[in-house]
Amino acid sequence: ATVSLPVIDLSGPRDAVRRAVLDAGKELGFFQVVNHGVPPEVMREMAAVCEEFFRLPAEDKAAFYSDAEENPNRLFSSTIYEVGDQRYWRDCLRLACGFPVADDTNTHWPDKPHHLREVAEKFFVATRGLGIELLRLLCEGMGLRPDYFELDLTAGDVIINVNHYPPCPDPSLTLGLPPHCDRNLITLLLQGDVFGLQVSYNGDWINVEPVPDAFVVNFGHLLEIATNGVLKSIEHRAMTNSAVARTSVATFMMPPMECLVGPAKELVAAGDQPQYRTVTFREFMRIYKTVGARRESVEKAFKI
Ligand code: AKG
Numbered sequence: 001a002t003v004s005l006p007v008i009d010l011s012g013p014r015d016a017v018r019r020a021v022l023d024a025g026k027e028l029g030f031f032q033v034v035n036h037g038v039p040p041e042v043m044r045e046m047a048a049v050c051e052e053f054f055r056l057p058a059e060d061k062a063a064f065y066s067d068a069e070e071n072p073n074r075l076f077s078s079t080i081y082e083v084g085d086q087r088y089w090r091d092c093l094r095l096a097c098g099f100p101v102a103d104d105t106n107t108h109w110p111d112k113p114h115h116l117r118e119v120a121e122k123f124f125v126a127t128r129g130l131g132i133e134l135l136r137l138l139c140e141g142m143g144l145r146p147d148y149f150e151l152d153l154t155a156g157d158v159i160i161n162v163n164h165y166p167p168c169p170d171p172s173l174t175l176g177l178p179p180h181c182d183r184n185l186i187t188l189l190l191q192g193d194v195f196g197l198q199v200s201y202n203g204d205w206i207n208v209e210p211v212p213d214a215f216v217v218n219f220g221h222l223l224e225i226a227t228n229g230v231l232k233s234i235e236h237r238a239m240t241n242s243a244v245a246r247t248s249v250a251t252f253m254m255p256p257m258e259c260l261v262g263p264a265k266e267l268v269a270a271g272d273q274p275q276y277r278t279v280t281f282r283e284f285m286r287i288y289k290t291v292g293a294r295r296e297s298v299e300k301a302f303k304i
Helices: 014-027 040-055 058-062 116-142 221-226 281-291 295-302
Strands: 007-009 030-034 074-077 091-097 158-165 177-180 186-190 197-201 204-207 215-219 236-238 246-253
Touching: 007 014, 014 030, 014 116, 040 091, 040 116, 040 158, 040 186, 040 246, 091 116, 116 158, 116 186, 116 215, 116 246, 221 281, 221 295, 281 295
Parallel strands: 007 030
Antiparallel strands: 030 215, 074 091, 091 158, 158 246, 177 236, 186 215, 186 246, 197 204, 197 236
């Protein structure tokens, strides 16, 4: 498709940035940001250590493999989505971190590469800071208190999916990830310099072209619910290719399990009903896991 994702320079004047972020958020639900304050060396170090992890001998990686979802940090292969005849072509290293990092109780980290934890924690802190800043800009644009999301909805763990898509001999038979919406508040994706991400737009798929040192930003269902549908959670998928391995790092900001998720009163017009139900994040996750990650089914489950 000819539409492309806006690339927003966050170092511009705040008024203009606020408008650009909100417009892109409403129009496509997906955009890229540059000059965003996360130091390029922190991003590159993170990308490098993740690639190093996936280059480890199979037995080293196998030691960290787990299908137990309750393990916050683990290596697994995708199995949770149904994609009909298509097969998956992805391994995923999941890492979680509580905040402040000094209080994080998660001690289960891969032994190798030895500096992975240190690099990842630096990346977690900087990327979470960017997520908070983007939420502030959105709040200001929508007329919410700038810290509306900071007290509870972003007080949970930050989770990272390091997605690894090896070269695939026949990409027509596989998907890296099937069409899905995210289950969190806001997602910041480091996609590196290999193309693979596509975003749904008017029944078509738009390619997300790699931009050096950029983050791709999108909203999860929780932000759609919390903003009463002002911001939308958009379906996206990852393609495979036959030439080179692709490693992407997706950072998800989550609420604590008991946090209530529902439309902000300020975004429900006087006399109107909210468009979505209010549920705890725990209840949201329970339902999300049963209905699947497609946009329509999640909407149906939570829309009033
Ligand atoms: C996810 O981790 O949920 C993604 O959508 C990643 C997409 C990508 O690898 O570009």
